[in-house]
Amino acid sequence: MAGRGDGSVIGGKIGLRLDPELLTRLARDRKLVLVSATNGKTTTTRLITSAMTPLGEVATNAFGANMPTGHVSALAAAPDARYGVLECDEKYVPMVLAETGANVVALMNLSRDQMDRAAEIWLLAGKWRKALEASPQSHVIANCDDPLVTWGASTAKSVTWVAAGQHWREDSWCCPECGGPLDREDTDEDSNWACRECHFSRPRPDWVLKGDQVTAPDGRSFQLSNLSLPGRANRSNAAIALAVVNQFGVPPEQALPLLGEVRSVAGRYTTVEHEGRRIRLLLSKNPAGWLEAFDVLEPAPAPVALSINAQGPDGRDTSWLWDVDYRILRGRPVWVTGERRVDLAVRLEAADVQFSVVDDIDQAVMAVPPGRLDVIANYTAFQTIRTRYGRVV
Amino acid sequence: MSSDHPKPIKIVWVYPDLLSTYGDQGNTIVLERRAALRGIPTQTVHLRSDERVPVDGDIFLLGGGEDRPQILAAQRLRRDGGLYEAAQRGAVVFAVCAGYQLLGHEFGGEEGQPVPGLGLLDIRSGRGRQRAVGEIVGEVAAELNVPRITGFENHQGITHLGQRVKPLAKVVTGIGNGDGFEGAYSGRVLGTYMHGPALVRNPGLADLLLRWAVGGDIQPIDDSWAGRLREERLKAVLG
Numbered sequence: 001m002a003g004r005g006d007g008s009v010i011g012g013k014i015g016l017r018l019d020p021e022l023l024t025r026l027a028r029d030r031k032l033v034l035v036s037a038t039n040g041k042t043t044t045t046r047l048i049t050s051a052m053t054p055l056g057e058v059a060t061n062a063f064g065a066n067m068p069t070g071h072v073s074a075l076a077a078a079p080d081a082r083y084g085v086l087e088c089d090e091k092y093v094p095m096v097l098a099e100t101g102a103n104v105v106a107l108m109n110l111s112r113d114q115m116d117r118a119a120e121i122w123l124l125a126g127k128w129r130k131a132l133e134a135s136p137q138s139h140v141i142a143n144c145d146d147p148l149v150t151w152g153a154s155t156a157k158s159v160t161w162v163a164a165g166q167h168w169r170e171d172s173w174c175c176p177e178c179g180g181p182l183d184r185e186d187t188d189e190d191s192n193w194a195c196r197e198c199h200f201s202r203p204r205p206d207w208v209l210k211g212d213q214v215t216a217p218d219g220r221s222f223q224l225s226n227l228s229l230p231g232r233a234n235r236s237n238a239a240i241a242l243a244v245v246n247q248f249g250v251p252p253e254q255a256l257p258l259l260g261e262v263r264s265v266a267g268r269y270t271t272v273e274h275e276g277r278r279i280r281l282l283l284s285k286n287p288a289g290w291l292e293a294f295d296v297l298e299p300a301p302a303p304v305a306l307s308i309n310a311q312g313p314d315g316r317d318t319s320w321l322w323d324v325d326y327r328i329l330r331g332r333p334v335w336v337t338g339e340r341r342v343d344l345a346v347r348l349e350a351a352d353v354q355f356s357v358v359d360d361i362d363q364a365v366m367a368v369p370p371g372r373l374d375v376i377a378n379y380t381a382f383q384t385i386r387t388r389y390g391r392v393v
Numbered sequence: 394m395s396s397d398h399p400k401p402i403k404i405v406w407v408y409p410d411l412l413s414t415y416g417d418q419g420n421t422i423v424l425e426r427r428a429a430l431r432g433i434p435t436q437t438v439h440l441r442s443d444e445r446v447p448v449d450g451d452i453f454l455l456g457g458g459e460d461r462p463q464i465l466a467a468q469r470l471r472r473d474g475g476l477y478e479a480a481q482r483g484a485v486v487f488a489v490c491a492g493y494q495l496l497g498h499e500f501g502g503e504e505g506q507p508v509p510g511l512g513l514l515d516i517r518s519g520r521g522r523q524r525a526v527g528e529i530v531g532e533v534a535a536e537l538n539v540p541r542i543t544g545f546e547n548h549q550g551i552t553h554l555g556q557r558v559k560p561l562a563k564v565v566t567g568i569g570n571g572d573g574f575e576g577a578y579s580g581r582v583l584g585t586y587m588h589g590p591a592l593v594r595n596p597g598l599a600d601l602l603l604r605w606a607v608g609g610d611i612q613p614i615d616d617s618w619a620g621r622l623r624e625e626r627l628k629a630v631l632g
Contacts, residue, residue: 343624
């Protein structure tokens with residue numbers, strides 16, 4: 001069989017060219033999880049993989065290579081692994097689902113993202129619906145606090161609904177089913193939504209995340225306080241991970257300490273030391289992601305540095321800067337850099353945020369006093385900074 | 394324009410629940426800010442698609458949207474009738490991308506089928522063969538007295554202009570309407586394929602809308618950051 005061996009040597013690309021059915025072959029006789037979302041898919045893949053270690057070896061694409069070539073490499077690199085956890089680009093979910101017949105599909109959130117190259121999300125969710133309808137053996141674990149994800153998942157034969165939260169709501173004011181207005185009701189206890197014009201409404205959740213507490217279907221509650229990754233977005237990722245591994249028989253009490261072992265993901269959330277500065281690296285690729293990065297910032301007046309590029313992987317269009325509410329950065333020193341720093345300067349000026357523009361991240365780092373500095377960067381800007389200060393994984 | 398403008402300019406951001414895919418909010422922020430710097434008060438309404446269009450609005454802003462939301466927005470605006478009425482009364486309308494198309498007689502739906510628009514601009518839009526994605530630069534119609542426009546377009550539309558509109562600009566780089574021109578205007582109704590926060594890089598266009606709304610001249614303001622951004626983008630595209 002082609003592809004048995006070191007995936008990084010053979011390479012998924014070459015493997016697929018030699019054998020177009022390679023992914024199907026490699027997936028056969030394994031229990032596979034696909035993980036997809038606009039944000040948090042790399043992190044959640046990592047969390048699930050960590051929590052599945054009691055089951056034995058787990059194949060995974062740990063470095064965000066989330067298209068079929070990456071899946072082939074990941075599976076080929078672990079020929080004896082009976083389990084696989086594959087991060088999957090949102091657009092590729094239908095194709096990868098058809099080829100692998102994955103046992104479990106985890107779907108977390110959908111929001112506007114790099115519109116010059118990514119698919120429109122309403123369209124995307126419609127494709128998920130068709131793919132899941134055609135894959136009745138796949139069990140779906142989906143965030144029912146996201147109306148579009150709920151719609152995308154609701155054609156699946158069996159679904160576990162997780163109330164994992166939704167903070168970015170600008171893409172879900174309308175009912176995905178009929179286009180009518182969605183009514184929201186947020187209380188301390190619950191966060192409900194329903195269409196005013198048709199039957200579509202939030203399903204009853206099986207798992208519920210509230211603050212840092214997760215309640216399982218059997219009514220038992222667990223604290224997420226041992227989680228090493230910061231912020232509510234990661235509590236949400238962890239809740240999904242708990243529901244996924246529970247599906248494979250790993251109970252929350254066994255999974256939780258394993259989730260806590262994940263401290264950084266491909267450099268994200270890593271703290272690096274440089275000249276007495278403790279620099280924490282936060283990746284943020286789209287408006288919803290910025291909201292979550294702001295959630296974990298050191299409180300003002302702690303300084304923050306922002307770096308923005310607009311290369312291919314970032315999206316060449318910086319319009320999304322105007323969807324982010326930067327006013328939250330008022331009252332602290334803000335350093336601005338990256339190839340599109342002038343775009344960001346205009347945005348911050350309009351938000352009445354005081355800022356200083358610098359040529360590169362070094363200037364920002366050396367300009368702040370020794371101590372902590374949070375850095376938020378989009379994709380290629382993040383990679384540049386990571387390379388500069390050491391590629392800690 | 395004097396700073397004792399009697400009543401605030403009412404800015405209506407039309408249907409952000411349907412027509413706001415990418416930074417469209419920027420246009421409201423830019424107008425509010427440029428008015429405030431001149432001491433002109435503004436009042437902004439974020440108009441959801443289940444609400445009535447206020448016919449007393451001074452400036453209406455329409456953003457971009459996916460196919461389905463665009464069709465829904467056109468249906469609701471036609472049913473409501475308020476935007477048409479306001480424009481007839483002389484209100485300023487600035488529409489980008491999907492919002493631009495739906496101001497016309499018709500546009501292309503998700504299968505390319507013709508969908509009726511508002512008929513506020515004498516234009517007809519359909520679907521082109523290729524998606525137009527990238528920077529766009531254009532020389533603006535001389536009578537508008539606005540410096541060249543710079544923006545980002547991301548659409549698959551082709552727009553044919555009728556007798557009763559003029560093109561907003563002649564394309565220097567990019568696709569625009571697909572015939573060498575970009576956007577269209579008639580009276581105070583103006584549409585463009587520059588998507589999202591089109592006024593950010595085009596403060597001259599923002600001030601044109603404000604002048605129309607206040608009915609007179611407005612003072613110059615410090616545009617050094619926006620000026621740097623314009624310079625940088627124009628240089629990146631034109632060399």
